[in-house]
Amino acid sequence: MTPRVIAAATVAATIVAVLGMLWTGGYDIAQALAALWNGAFGTPYAVLSATLVRATPLLFVGLAVGIAFRAGVLNIGAEGQLLAGAAAAVAVGLSVGDWPRVVALPLTLGAGVVAGAAWAGVAGWLKLRFGVLEVISTLMLNFVAAYGVSWLVRGPLQEPTRIYPQTVELSAAVRLPALIDGHRVHLGLVLAVALAVATWWILTQTAAGFRVRAVGASLSAAQSAGGIRPTRTLAVVFLASGALAGLAGASEATGVTFALYEGLSPGYGYSAIAVALLARLHPLAIIASALLFGALEAGAAAMQRDANVPSVLAAVVEAMIILGVLAFERAREGGRRL
Amino acid sequence: MSIDTAEFLQASVRTATPLALAAYGELITERAGVINLGLEGAMIAGAFGALVGAGIGGVGGGFAAAAVAGCATAMLMVLVVLWLRADAVIAGTAVTMLALGLTGTLYRALYGTAGAALSVPTIGPVAVPGVSQIPLLGRAFFEQPVITYVLYALAVALWWWMGRTQAGLALRATGERPEAAMAAGISPRRVRALALMFGGAMGGLAGGVLVLAQVGTFSEGMSAGRGFIAIAIVVLGRWSAVGVAGAALLFGAASQLQYVFQSLGWPVPYQLFLALPYVLTLLVLAGTPRRAAAPASLGVALTD
Numbered sequence: 001m002t003p004r005v006i007a008a009a010t011v012a013a014t015i016v017a018v019l020g021m022l023w024t025g026g027y028d029i030a031q032a033l034a035a036l037w038n039g040a041f042g043t044p045y046a047v048l049s050a051t052l053v054r055a056t057p058l059l060f061v062g063l064a065v066g067i068a069f070r071a072g073v074l075n076i077g078a079e080g081q082l083l084a085g086a087a088a089a090v091a092v093g094l095s096v097g098d099w100p101r102v103v104a105l106p107l108t109l110g111a112g113v114v115a116g117a118a119w120a121g122v123a124g125w126l127k128l129r130f131g132v133l134e135v136i137s138t139l140m141l142n143f144v145a146a147y148g149v150s151w152l153v154r155g156p157l158q159e160p161t162r163i164y165p166q167t168v169e170l171s172a173a174v175r176l177p178a179l180i181d182g183h184r185v186h187l188g189l190v191l192a193v194a195l196a197v198a199t200w201w202i203l204t205q206t207a208a209g210f211r212v213r214a215v216g217a218s219l220s221a222a223q224s225a226g227g228i229r230p231t232r233t234l235a236v237v238f239l240a241s242g243a244l245a246g247l248a249g250a251s252e253a254t255g256v257t258f259a260l261y262e263g264l265s266p267g268y269g270y271s272a273i274a275v276a277l278l279a280r281l282h283p284l285a286i287i288a289s290a291l292l293f294g295a296l297e298a299g300a301a302a303m304q305r306d307a308n309v310p311s312v313l314a315a316v317v318e319a320m321i322i323l324g325v326l327a328f329e330r331a332r333e334g335g336r337r338l
Numbered sequence: 339m340s341i342d343t344a345e346f347l348q349a350s351v352r353t354a355t356p357l358a359l360a361a362y363g364e365l366i367t368e369r370a371g372v373i374n375l376g377l378e379g380a381m382i383a384g385a386f387g388a389l390v391g392a393g394i395g396g397v398g399g400g401f402a403a404a405a406v407a408g409c410a411t412a413m414l415m416v417l418v419v420l421w422l423r424a425d426a427v428i429a430g431t432a433v434t435m436l437a438l439g440l441t442g443t444l445y446r447a448l449y450g451t452a453g454a455a456l457s458v459p460t461i462g463p464v465a466v467p468g469v470s471q472i473p474l475l476g477r478a479f480f481e482q483p484v485i486t487y488v489l490y491a492l493a494v495a496l497w498w499w500m501g502r503t504q505a506g507l508a509l510r511a512t513g514e515r516p517e518a519a520m521a522a523g524i525s526p527r528r529v530r531a532l533a534l535m536f537g538g539a540m541g542g543l544a545g546g547v548l549v550l551a552q553v554g555t556f557s558e559g560m561s562a563g564r565g566f567i568a569i570a571i572v573v574l575g576r577w578s579a580v581g582v583a584g585a586a587l588l589f590g591a592a593s594q595l596q597y598v599f600q601s602l603g604w605p606v607p608y609q610l611f612l613a614l615p616y617v618l619t620l621l622v623l624a625g626t627p628r629r630a631a632a633p634a635s636l637g638v639a640l641t642d
Contacts, residue, residue: 025447132623140616147613310446315439322432326424
């Protein structure tokens with residue numbers, strides 16, 4: 001089976017399973033599907049203020065996870081890196097809020113990038129220096145980041161009135177501008193698409209990209225035959241993956257939430273695994289995949305509103321897509337290790 | 339204000355009980371060479387199973403259903419990881435997502451949207467005559483729900499089983515060198531499948547404890563990362579039965595410490611204590627020379 005067939009078969013199997021669940025649960029399937037469609041694509045508002053807004057962080061984190069998996073690094077800590085990025089961006093954004101936008105906004109986004117890279121860098125350092133499995137370390141760091149955000153918004157960064165566990169809102173200078181007046185889709189989407197293209201170009205057209213792919217295909221072969229220093233390549237991959245996830249957080253904070261609070265991410269870092277896998281780790285396909293999942297999550301919210309179908313169903317769909325890709329992938333003879 | 343040490347210890351053991359149950363399950367799974375990140379999923383499935391089971395067959399039915407539900411999620415891991423040979427880490431993450439989503443969906447479908455608080459009978463602490471009178475430690479260890487005593491028995495049994503029996507040796511051999519185990523006539527795939535199912539059932543029981551011995555009801559996502567903490571406990575306990583017991587107690591105590599500091603009036607953020615176990619695990623891992631204690635084939639797929 002070709003990659004496209006695998007992806008299509010997975011989605012088809014998932015759709016059948018979910019329809020079965022809706023039917024068993026006694027829901028009005030037609031009404032549920034109509035709500036799903038309308039919530040995702042039905043109106044300009046659905047597309048421009050729901051689907052594309054959800055797809056933006058998913059594209060950033062999908063790239064983050066995709067590039068790591070490409071190099072054989074199982075970074076399941078995009079959630080923590082995203083939170084670290086959001087926290088740093090808000091912290092910096094609040095202190096440079098009265099500076100001119102051309103300086104303040106890049107500084108704010110940059111802080112998110114650096115923080116995300118640093119957060120992943122801890123896991124990278126632990127792996128390369130002490131041999132700690134990144135699966136364990138990135139997972140642990142997710143929780144540390146979540147509690148860190150909780151402490152920040154109830155402690156040093158809390159709004160002065162100290163009523164809600166959140167920061168004050170960012171000023172206009174450090175907000176990502178909306179792409180279309182009156183809609184929530186923001187400049188972050190353009191940035192994310194540009195980065196997807198850049199990632200694709202780097203991976204396929206440059207020596208650095210070749211090294212990443214070689215290390216991911218076979219660490220020992222890359223080292224002996226290719227003259228590649230895997231340690232250095234892996235270090236770069238950890239940092240790049242964390243930087244992308246950190247930017248996701250910075251983009252959410254400066255483009256959507258305008259403040260830091262505990263529920264800032266509804267698990268984007270975990271959805272990212274589904275986004276990346278469905279795209280079979282191809283950066284350009286991740287654009288399409290992020291759009292699909294953005295629509296799914298936006299549609300699921302509408303489905304709960306209009307047809308009373310629990311929106312957590314979206315998590316079920318994402319999980320089934322991951323398992324489906326894994327299953328079809330493996331069913332194929334001589335499949336690449338993933 | 340002084341601290342009641344006996345009460346602190348009792349609360350620590352109470353908090354440690356579900357963590358230790360899940361961790362002993364994961365210990366067996368990892369000793370067979372598989373990391374089960376679906377443990378968190380097994381736990382939430384167990385919690386939901388306990389709710390449904392308790393409604394049908396009381397507390398006993400609740401625990402039975404919890405174990406079955408946890409085992410069922412692990413069977414999904416067996417199917418995808420051992421049969422279809424998918425990556426265990428990614429599959430485990432997906433299984434957890436699936437279980438969190440499914441239990442949330444089913445809960446709302448069966449019992450209506452949140453708000454309709456559903457309560458099940460819980461089991462209270464039972465003091466063991468005699469030993470519960472031992473100063474300090476007596477109350478901590480011997481005035482607990484019955485499931486905690488089951489845990490003690492399981493811990494001792496697993497320690498003995500792993501170290502002293504033929505089957506325990508087969509388990510450890512599978513985790514260290516599956517090829518060697520195969521040469522000795524053991525099927526590594528079968529050992530791993532059984533280990534996963536046992537681990538899932540234990541994770542399910544741990545979820546059952548949350549509902550049937552602690553909270554008395556089910557809420558979405560109530561496992562709240564405890565399955566992942568259990569994985570950290572196995573690492574912190576350096577893959578030994580005794581180490582896991584110690585690490586579980588340490589985690590239980592660390593999460594209770596916040597109340598001590600609160601009662602002492604020390605302004606230490608509680609998030610620090612919540613994050614402590616995870617930071618501790620990272621530090622211990624960094625201090626462990628090159629995964630010395632981990633099963634050699636942990637996370638390595640079988641080839642044949």
